[in-house]
Amino acid sequence: MRYRFLVLIFVSLGLAAPVTAAEVKQKQFSNGIKLIVQEDHAAPVAMVQVWLKVGGRDELPGKTGLAHVFEHMMFKGSKKLAAGEYSNRIAAMGGNDNAFTSHDYTAYFETVPSARVDEVLSMEAERFGHLALKDEDFQKEIRVIMEERRMRTDDNPNSRMFEELSAAALRLHPYRNPVIGWMQDLEKLTIHDVRAFYKTHYVPANATVVVVGDVDFKHVQKVVAHTFGKLKKRKVEPRFNPVEPEPLGAKRVTVELTARLPMLAVTIPVPVWHPGDNDREAASLAVATHILAGGRSAILNRSIVDEQRKAFSVSAGYDPFSMGLDLWFAYGMLGPKQQADVFEQALWKSIRKLEKDGPSKAILAAAKRNMIADQVFAQDSLYLRAKQIGSMETVGIGADQMEVWLTAIRGVSAADVQQVLKRWIRPERSTTGLLKPKNDSGGA
Amino acid sequence: MKRVWMKGVFVVCGLLAWGNIAQATASIEEARLENGLRVLLMEAHDVPMVVMRLTLPAGSRFDPERKGGSASLLAGMLSDHTAKHDYRAWADMLDAEAIRLGAGADRESLNLSLTVLKEAMDTGVAAFAEAALQPGWSKKRFEIMRSDSISAEKKSLEQPGTQAAMLAASLLFSGHPYGHRTGGDVESLSRIRLQDLKNLYHNQFRPEGSILAVSGDVTMQELLTVLKPAFGNWKGSPKLALKDINMPAVVAGRSLHKDMPTRQALVQLLRLGPARHDDDFFAAMLMNHILGGGGFSSRLMTEVREKRGLVYGVYSYFVPLTVPGPFAITLQTRADQADHATEVVRDVLRDMVSSGISARELDAAKANLSGSFAHRMDSNAKRVGLMSMVGFYGLPLDYLQTWPEKIQAASLADVQRQVQAYLNPEQWNQIRIGPAKTQ
Numbered sequence: 001m002r003y004r005f006l007v008l009i010f011v012s013l014g015l016a017a018p019v020t021a022a023e024v025k026q027k028q029f030s031n032g033i034k035l036i037v038q039e040d041h042a043a044p045v046a047m048v049q050v051w052l053k054v055g056g057r058d059e060l061p062g063k064t065g066l067a068h069v070f071e072h073m074m075f076k077g078s079k080k081l082a083a084g085e086y087s088n089r090i091a092a093m094g095g096n097d098n099a100f101t102s103h104d105y106t107a108y109f110e111t112v113p114s115a116r117v118d119e120v121l122s123m124e125a126e127r128f129g130h131l132a133l134k135d136e137d138f139q140k141e142i143r144v145i146m147e148e149r150r151m152r153t154d155d156n157p158n159s160r161m162f163e164e165l166s167a168a169a170l171r172l173h174p175y176r177n178p179v180i181g182w183m184q185d186l187e188k189l190t191i192h193d194v195r196a197f198y199k200t201h202y203v204p205a206n207a208t209v210v211v212v213g214d215v216d217f218k219h220v221q222k223v224v225a226h227t228f229g230k231l232k233k234r235k236v237e238p239r240f241n242p243v244e245p246e247p248l249g250a251k252r253v254t255v256e257l258t259a260r261l262p263m264l265a266v267t268i269p270v271p272v273w274h275p276g277d278n279d280r281e282a283a284s285l286a287v288a289t290h291i292l293a294g295g296r297s298a299i300l301n302r303s304i305v306d307e308q309r310k311a312f313s314v315s316a317g318y319d320p321f322s323m324g325l326d327l328w329f330a331y332g333m334l335g336p337k338q339q340a341d342v343f344e345q346a347l348w349k350s351i352r353k354l355e356k357d358g359p360s361k362a363i364l365a366a367a368k369r370n371m372i373a374d375q376v377f378a379q380d381s382l383y384l385r386a387k388q389i390g391s392m393e394t395v396g397i398g399a400d401q402m403e404v405w406l407t408a409i410r411g412v413s414a415a416d417v418q419q420v421l422k423r424w425i426r427p428e429r430s431t432t433g434l435l436k437p438k439n440d441s442g443g444a
Numbered sequence: 445m446k447r448v449w450m451k452g453v454f455v456v457c458g459l460l461a462w463g464n465i466a467q468a469t470a471s472i473e474e475a476r477l478e479n480g481l482r483v484l485l486m487e488a489h490d491v492p493m494v495v496m497r498l499t500l501p502a503g504s505r506f507d508p509e510r511k512g513g514s515a516s517l518l519a520g521m522l523s524d525h526t527a528k529h530d531y532r533a534w535a536d537m538l539d540a541e542a543i544r545l546g547a548g549a550d551r552e553s554l555n556l557s558l559t560v561l562k563e564a565m566d567t568g569v570a571a572f573a574e575a576a577l578q579p580g581w582s583k584k585r586f587e588i589m590r591s592d593s594i595s596a597e598k599k600s601l602e603q604p605g606t607q608a609a610m611l612a613a614s615l616l617f618s619g620h621p622y623g624h625r626t627g628g629d630v631e632s633l634s635r636i637r638l639q640d641l642k643n644l645y646h647n648q649f650r651p652e653g654s655i656l657a658v659s660g661d662v663t664m665q666e667l668l669t670v671l672k673p674a675f676g677n678w679k680g681s682p683k684l685a686l687k688d689i690n691m692p693a694v695v696a697g698r699s700l701h702k703d704m705p706t707r708q709a710l711v712q713l714l715r716l717g718p719a720r721h722d723d724d725f726f727a728a729m730l731m732n733h734i735l736g737g738g739g740f741s742s743r744l745m746t747e748v749r750e751k752r753g754l755v756y757g758v759y760s761y762f763v764p765l766t767v768p769g770p771f772a773i774t775l776q777t778r779a780d781q782a783d784h785a786t787e788v789v790r791d792v793l794r795d796m797v798s799s800g801i802s803a804r805e806l807d808a809a810k811a812n813l814s815g816s817f818a819h820r821m822d823s824n825a826k827r828v829g830l831m832s833m834v835g836f837y838g839l840p841l842d843y844l845q846t847w848p849e850k851i852q853a854a855s856l857a858d859v860q861r862q863v864q865a866y867l868n869p870e871q872w873n874q875i876r877i878g879p880a881k882t883q
Contacts, residue, residue: 042490045819075740084750087740092808094815096739111819140753147708148756151776155706157602258705261599296545297535306531306588312595335595366539373542373561379491380823 022379024389024400025217027224031233032205035224036389036399037217040382046117046213047382049109050124051390053208054201056103056179057323058240063193065181068101069138069145070197074108075099076137079130083137086127090120103175104323105394109386114214118223121209125227128207131198135191142189149180157259157435165433168253169267169327173244203234208393212386241324244269251431259437264340265331266347268430273320275401282320283408284416285328285424289318290367291359291417292351293330297366303350304332310346311338320405323395328425340434348427355421358414371409375402472831472841473664477672479679480652484831484841485667486659488824492562494660495824496569498576499832501686502554502648504628505621511636513593513628515554518641519547520589522556525580543568545575549626552686552765553836554648557828562661566670573674579645586638594633604710604776604877607702611875612714615700616770620692652681655835659827686836691767692716698873701880709782709878710774713789715871717762717771720837724865725764726850727858731866733809734801734859735792736760736773741808743792748775754785766837771866779879786874793869800860814848 027035059066077083090097095112110120153159163178170176181189209228211220247269273282292300293316300314311332318328332343359367378384393399475483507514523545525531538545544559556576560568600606609625617623624632656675658667694716718728729737736744736759748758755775763769777785821827821844834843 040490042488043818043822045822084740084746088808091738091741091812092815094812094817095819096816111816113815113818140750143753144749144756147754147777150707150778151756155604155708260602261595295535295539297532297539302532302535305592309588312592312599333595333599335591336598338595362536362540366536366542370539370542376491376493376561377544377559380493380495380825382819382822 026399027221029204029225029229031229031231032203032207032236033224033228033231034208034393035221035228036208036210036393037215037220038212038385038389039215039217040212040385041214044114044214045111045382046114046211046215047109047111047386048117048120048124049107049210049386049390050128051208051210051394052106052201053206053236053239053394055101055105056177057174058201059174059177059181062185063189064177064185065145065179066189066193066197067106068179068181069142069186069189070194070201071099071101071106071108072141072145073133073138073194074127074131076141077132077134078127079132080126081123083132083134086123089123093119095120101179103179105391107387107390107394109383111382117211117213117215117220121211121220121223122227124209125231128202128228129231131202133191133195133198138191138194142186145180146183146186149183149186153178153180154183157255157257158263160257161255161263161433161435162265164253164255165265165267165431166327168251168433169269169431170244172242173269173325174240174242175325175327200237203236204228204231205234205236208390210386210390210393210399212382212389239323244325247429247431250427250429253431253433254436255433256436256438258439259435261336262334262340262437263331263435264334264343265329265433265435266344266430267327267329267433268425269325270318270328270424272322272324272326273397273405275397275404279404279408280411280416281420283405284412284420285318286320286371287364287367287409287412288354288417288420288425289316289328290371291354291363292316294367295370297363299354299363300330300347300350304343304346308346309338310343311335314347321392321395321397344432351421351425355418355425358418361414364412364414364417368409368412372406375406471845472834474841475664475668477651477675479676480681481675481678482655482835483664483667483671484655484657484835485662485664486827486831487661487663488659488827489661491824492661493560493824494562494565494568494658494662495557495559495828496572496656496658496660497555497557497828497832498572498654498656499553499555499836500649500654501552501682501684501836502644503549503552504624504626505551505689506644506648506684507621507624507628507632508636508640508644510632511628511640512624512632513597513626514636514640514644515549516627517586517590517593517633517636518644519549519554519556520593521581521586521641522575522579522645523547524585524589525582526574527578527580528574530580530582531585538571541567543571545571547575551622551626551763551769553832555832559825565662569670569674576649577675577678581638581642583638586641590633590636593627594630597627597630597633600627604704604706604708607704607877608710608712608774608875611700611702611877612712612770612772615698615873615875616695616714616716617692618695621689622692622765622769647683650680650682651675651678653685655832657828657831657835659824659831686766689767695873696871700873700875702875702877703880704877706878707778708776709779709876710776711782711786711789712775712875713773713786713872714875715771715866715873716768717866718764719768720764720766722764724858724862727854728762728862728866730806730809730813730851730854730859731801731862732760732762732771733813734805735796735867738809738812741812743796744773744789747792748785748788752785752788754781754788758785758789773872782876782878783881790869793867793872796863796867797869801856801863803856806856806859810851810854814851817848
């Protein structure tokens with residue numbers, strides 16, 4: 001463990017020294033498959049991830065949840081492997097595998113001893129190209145997914161409320177639909193939908209293979225050339241990326257569910273990062289959100305929870321690394337004697353105060369330092385490193401842009417923070433959701 | 445607000461976080477300060493950061509009677525402010541240097557943790573020691589933190605999992621120190637006074653019997669240079685040692701239900717499991733891996749999810765503690781199919797007891813557990829977690845290195861004995877959270 005030298009990391013704050021100097025090596029194959037490798041020889045392990053430019057956002061009306069259903073079907077057998085055998089083989093290598101789906105992407109991943117990476121890539125390419133997609137497997141798996149929805153959304157008042165909130169906030173952008181899908185759509189999906197989805201989206205030019213760990217780039221390149229590289233080149237359509245119309249005024253939704261305590265959340269459509277285009281604006285939104293809710297000294301927590309006692313927990317978030325737009329959010333969990341409208345006023349008052357006064361030098365410096373430190377701490381996990389590379393590549397930012405982002409963060413001024421709050425974080429652009437506890441028998 | 449949906453849940457429970465280990469590892473270096481504090485270190489110089497965790501015998505089993513949640517509140521108080529810094533000055537100071545200070549409790553231990561950039565290590569360790577050794581005991585902050593904990597506990601009752609954990613603790617460990625949730629509940633939190641936390645701290649927060657586990661870009665010499673002045677004046681032994689605890693009484697065949705107006709029912713089968721120091725620990729781990737601890741390859745997952753589509757997840761796990769802790773099988777499914785799913789689980793248990801497991805099955809479990817050794821130790825955070833467990837339970841320092849050998853050494857007969865010892869369905873209890881049965 002002492003001979004880890006490939007990942008060199010510098011953390012000088014004043015200068016624009018790189019935080020992550022581990023080289024990201026890339027190769028594009030003629031059929032459109034892309035390979036990205038970050039070598040790290042610290043331990044004899046590797047993280048293999050296959051990223052697809054398809055997610056919940058690419059679903060057609062009436063077919064919500066299909067991207068995620070498809071992800072489950074990837075484990076249901078291929079030409080060479082029976083249903084379930086994929087995971088069994090990975091387990092036998094001493095590895096583990098899983099997959100995830102978001103609005104913007106779908107990714108499959110395996111953590112394995114590095115000596116087994118070739119085999120994993122070959123298995124991944126095989127199922128990518130030759131999935132079985134049998135109706136009997138689909139019939140079982142769709143029931144599994146309905147249970148997943150019941151567990152995570154239907155029986156979880158907070159999740160349910162956020163689902164309603166997103167649907168109310170956006171008019172035409174597909175982020176308004178839940179990635180798990182509406183139950184009403186899940187009930188109607190068929191194996192034919194799954195097969196059509198496969199044909200349209202599981203095309204080499206939509207895929208990026210990411211390997212981080214104890215591997216040699218040149219060798220992996222050869223293996224990918226013989227596996228994914230052999231898949232037939234096919235045309236891909238550009239992704240659906242609509243422009244959400246500007247909000248025309250504040251919106252409000254009340255969600256009445258069996259719950260113990262209320263919650264109030266506010267969401268606002270804001271721009272995401274387009275490198276070279278809005279670096280300062282996106283970075284300023286990220287810094288402003290961190291100042292409001294990021295650290296131990298976060299303004300919202302300090303003013304609303306600790307001082308005013310208007311909520312027992314408060315949070316806010318912004319994801320600059322998605323496609324098209326982000327739904328910026330803030331929410332408060334309300335205790336038995338705390339009022340939703342009072343919290344809501346306090347939330348906006350805190351935001352307006354930061355906009356008016358601007359952050360102090362110390363607060364701004366601390367926010368930047370913590371955001372950069374997060375990037376260093378993330379280097380400790382192969383999973384997070386691969387995920388960052390894969391997601392940034394897949395949403396169109398580029399795998400090697402993290403330094404550009406951190407440079408933008410370093411450049412944010414107090415005036416920039418004030419400016420983005422003034423421009424974007426406004427009540428008339430917001431949708432507010434209230435989880436209102438409904439008392440029925442059982443009183444969950 | 446964006447959520448990512450997965451094929452399967454990442455299960456991080458006591459067993460997985462502390463039970464499964466890795467290979468090809470650097471060895472653990474050990475030092476002991478004059479006051480008895482044991483320091484364990486694994487060096488890793490690839491990322492300029494240091495992670496450390498102080499683990500003490502002050503978990504929820506040491507909570508005063510009827511005051512469940514004391515250890516958790518104490519952990520919160522220690523990291524919130526100190527005698528020298530009020531909560532605002534403290535937060536500002538830590539954030540200025542990106543010093544991440546965490547605190548928490550589980551059934552047996554209370555821990556303080558530090559994640560810090562190498563360049564801020566000296567300040568970070570000084571702050572870490574200040575949090576541990578100079579508590580501020582602000583009455584006002586105590587009231588605020590207790591009140592927010594009560595609200596959070598109340599909110600968490602919306603989750604079937606919280607209700608299940610409460611029911612499980614009271615069913616398996618009634619009258620025993622493991623018999624309540626670590627965070628306490630609304631009533632027990634309301635009874636806690638600041639003096640209770642001071643007493644707990646005074647009695648249990650001592651260098652003897654505590655472990656400081658460290659991983660990262662630091663050598664033992666560098667570490668001791670900062671640790672000695674920071675922790676050198678701390679003295680004493682805890683009033684109660686880890687081993688000062690009674691065996692829980694065996695409970696079998698009981699059944700409890702809690703009404704919730706949910707779509708699913710959560711069903712949990714429960715019994716006592718192996719303790720941390722059991723001779724057959726590795727055989728028991730293999731037995732559980734085959735039953736329901738091994739993810740998609742396990743028998744439960746195969747029968748309940750893969751073959752029948754009844755659940756998103758079904759898992760088994762045991763929590764190895766000083767004395768036998770819980771061994772649980774848990775699933776959630778649409779309420780009207782809960783009985784069916786539970787019957788499938790009981791069939792799996794019956795079948796394992798009557799027909800045993802195959803040599804092939806055992807080999808697959810061994811291959812997975814021993815092969816996954818390296819990546820279970822591939823980050824500073826994971827290494828610190830494992831070293832803390834090794835140190836806290838007094839396991840030999842080569843425990844991690846010899847882990848795969850011990851897995852390989854368990855014979856089929858050893859594992860079959862564990863199947864017989866633990867999987868007889870008659871010995872399990874059952875809890876169910878969800879709508880009342882209508883049929």
